[in-house]
Amino acid sequence: MRMDDQRESDNLEDRRGSGMGGGGGLRLGGGRLGLGTIAVALVASYFLGINPLTVLSMLSGGGGMPAVEQSAPPPAHKPPADDQMARFVSKVLASTEDTWNDVFRANGRQYQEPKLVLFSGVTPTACGTGQSAMGPFYCPADQRIYLDTEFFSELANRFGAAGDAAQAYVVAHEVGHHVQRLLGITDKVDGLRGRVPEEQMNALSVRLELQADCLAGVWAHHSQQGKGWLERGDLEEALNAATQIGDDTLQKASTGRVVPESFTHGSSAQRVGWFKRGFDSGSVK
Numbered sequence: 169m170r171m172d173d174q175r176e177s178d179n180l181e182d183r184r185g186s187g188m189g190g191g192g193g194l195r196l197g198g199g200r201l202g203l204g205t206i207a208v209a210l211v212a213s214y215f216l217g218i219n220p221l222t223v224l225s226m227l228s229g230g231g232g233m234p235a236v237e238q239s240a241p242p243p244a245h246k247p248p249a250d251d252q253m254a255r256f257v258s259k260v261l262a263s264t265e266d267t268w269n270d271v272f273r274a275n276g277r278q279y280q281e282p283k284l285v286l287f288s289g290v291t292p293t294a295c296g297t298g299q300s301a302m303g304p305f306y307c308p309a310d311q312r313i314y315l316d317t318e319f320f321s322e323l324a325n326r327f328g329a330a331g332d333a334a335q336a337y338v339v340a341h342e343v344g345h346h347v348q349r350l351l352g353i354t355d356k357v358d359g360l361r362g363r364v365p366e367e368q369m370n371a372l373s374v375r376l377e378l379q380a381d382c383l384a385g386v387w388a389h390h391s392q393q394g395k396g397w398l399e400r401g402d403l404e405e406a407l408n409a410a411t412q413i414g415d416d417t418l419q420k421a422s423t424g425r426v427v428p429e430s431f432t433h434g435s436s437a438q439r440v441g442w443f444k445r446g447f448d449s450g451s452v453k
Contacts, residue, residue: 169332170397176255177262181312182247183287247286253317254286260336263397264343267390271452272350282306282346284313284339304338306345308354313342329412331405333398337384337443338409344383347452348376367429377433378442381410385446393450403447410439 247254265281272279285291291298294309300316307314315338323338324330348354357372364372388406392398411417414436416426433439 169336169402170399171256171259171263171332174259174395174397175262176258177265177281177284179265179281179283180247180254180258180261181283181285182245182254183285183291184247185288253320256332256335257284257286257315257317257339260339261343263391263395264340264387266394267387268343268347271386271390275452277350280311280350282311282313282343284315287314287316288318289316304342306342306349308345308349311346311349313339313346315339315342323409323412327409327412329405329409331402331408333402333405334409337388337406340384340387341380343387344380345376347383348380353379370429370432374431374434378438381434381439382442382446383452385443385448386450386452387446388443389447389450407440407443410443411436414439 247258261284265279269279269281285293287298287300289300291314293307293312293314295307298305298307298314300318303319304313304315306312319338320335323334345354354376357376360372361369388398388403413433415431415433416428416435419426419430428435434442
């Protein structure tokens, strides 16, 4: 990816090295959950792609997103000037800002740029305590994307999805969730929680994830048209990442079998298909 001459975003927050205190568990609702319960949630997140906060809510007997007591976030600072990975993430984020500002403006709306937080290990969020084992995630409550850049090493070494275009796809997918929130799609789906059968709710959650893949493709389309940063093989890297983190591929690798009813993000073919649909059309519609 040719991004050497691209600007960096002003919306990057670096919490790495700040540390985070805390007790022996998370408090959801009226009770404190122990580390063993949290471990179950993290395993579900790591191997199946399930939001660990959702699992914690289920294990605590709650419904929907849990109410979480959180400590104040540590002070953020700018990444070191020689941190090439942070600079790359910042440039990708800036590229999404340019694209979505233009797309929203063309439709008579104003885009609200999200923050992207770099952290190590754990960090407080408005959605609860963020853990590296969750992978990158978006918190709609504070409009922030949370990323431990060690995930990129995991993406390459464990899942076989190396390359800067694969990393950019991951960032763009999370920005896609922010776009969904601004368009009211996230709230509309969340409003159905508890009102429709669990199977239908899960199917809607999968559609949200596939739509975020499509929106990542829309970003790539417009950014390529405006800046021409894609090099030979970059699109293939992004599509390979979508393939390697498809639910069926992850389930085969971890359990040897595929359980479609437990999908959370969609199959590899679905993820690739929706990213390509966004990339080919460039249309939010």
